[in-house]
Amino acid sequence: MKWPTWGQWYQRVLGLIALSCMIWALSAVSACVSVPVPATDLVSKGREIFFNETFNGNGRTCGTCHPAQNNLVLDPAFIATLPPTDPLFVAEFNPDLKKNFENPKLMRQFGLILENLDGFDDLENKFVMRGVPHVLAQRTSVNSNQGPRTGWSGDGAPGDGSLRSFATGAVIQHFTKTLNRVSGVDFRLPTEEELDAIEAFMLSLGRQQDLTLPLPLKGIVAKRGQDIFLDNQLGKCNLCHVNAGATANFGAGNIGNANFNTGVEDLPDQPADLTGEKNPPDDGFGRPGDGTFNTPPLVEAADSGPFFHNNAIETIEGAVAFYDGKAFNNSPAGRALAAADPNQVGIELDGTQIVAIAAFLRVLNALENIRQSLELLESGAKTSFGERAEDRERIKRAVSETQDSIKVLENGGLHPDAVTHLLKAKESAEKAHSSLFRRRALVQQAVDELRNARTQLIEVS
């Protein structure tokens, strides 16, 4: 066997360099192709539409108000990061939408969106300002014995009122180029196929089933919070949020999602009112409204505030404390609870109990974040080289979910041991996101750390 000459060595080295360059180039190209992933099925088609389709309107997409990178909700902190040209702010730069389309001040300060739920005949005076709810766990949250309930008051969708029809109403309300709202001129309505795809995508988001409480939690405060949550004589939370979801059960079986008048509208010193901006009362379900709003799921609550239909309360502790206050206990729902209580008490909690329930909700939220992160990372392990862009997108979402779990626990002063593991998981996942050759090993490290974190929060069998 002859040793290669210097010239042959040179050629081989050049060849190796060329091959490496090709691999890096392929990697770079696939990295540039982030969302959307190719529309290979109804869910990915729905995802593509949800985040990219403007329906020939003012530039907004569903993702404008439900951004993937912010738990599918809007809050003032996220809004502050957007450029002034973002279509969310269309009322600030489109002269046709300058008046009576949004209130930029309330949007930027409190994440509030203008809705004309009682009709479009008096735009100056007939509107309400509402927060943007997350759209996670829709599969467990929308159905009721009377039919689907969408949006904050259960009547968010035109047509048959279903989740599938919701996008049609959203396009008319939020995507229009002018206040004339003429179909085919100011926007186009979603097609039947698009509605199918959007619905499939929305149903795929987050939890696909409700939890079964109680969970074997390890933290003593969160565990006590769970006990109070489930106690129908004390916290009474589980009556309207069965298993911390969005369905109700008063003892005669689960009735699905339900509407209640809980008195949120009667809260004093609501942030939006303090600005002096016009902020008409919100009459909730129906036209005219009956004052009721439907229950959102609580598992995802802690990292998706502000809370209630009007973003009236910023923190999860404040949201729990609301039920101990006058506004709730004087409301139809509060009075009904009191009427059924042996001591004629609606909900009466002390500070430590309020914090305990909030701690429980924080831990539930962190567990859900961890579940989603694991699901995203583990599904990436099965992908081929050609699906790298999709895999990177999943890793990115897992990093975001893990970050949420860290924030949710840290802000409640909970489980610093779990937070340490979550920080390591996040670091490994971030490295995996940018790594070409060690991606799988780094993903595995992140998965291991997420599992370690979970074992700090809950007994794992």
Place this chain on the structure above:
Amino acid sequence: MLHRHLTLAIIILSLGWGLDAFGQQATEMFIPLGQSPGLSKGGSVIGTLESMDPEKHSVTVVSLSGAQTVGITDRTMIWLDLSQQKQPNRNGAINDLQQGRRVEVKVRKGDPKAVAEWIKVQVSP
């Protein structure tokens, strides 16, 4: 375990149980006749307005499945569909329910009196 009348009290006092359907009327007004999602393909009546009876507060619509008479109340919304003219749809009135016009009627679900929740009237160019 909660008492039975607690169940009833909570439901009656707190639940939005008075309305049988949750379809939002505000944005429905801007959807052209025949394009209402989940309704126009079988959930509503689309046809030609054959007659209007002011005394009985009812209209008769002839569709592919035959003639159907539905009631009208003060709560029935009447909308003029001007989308063919590229004009904004607007609120209408009883007078707009004219014979020969193409209409779409949503009847309240489960209502034995077949009362119209809303009627869209197409206004031809």
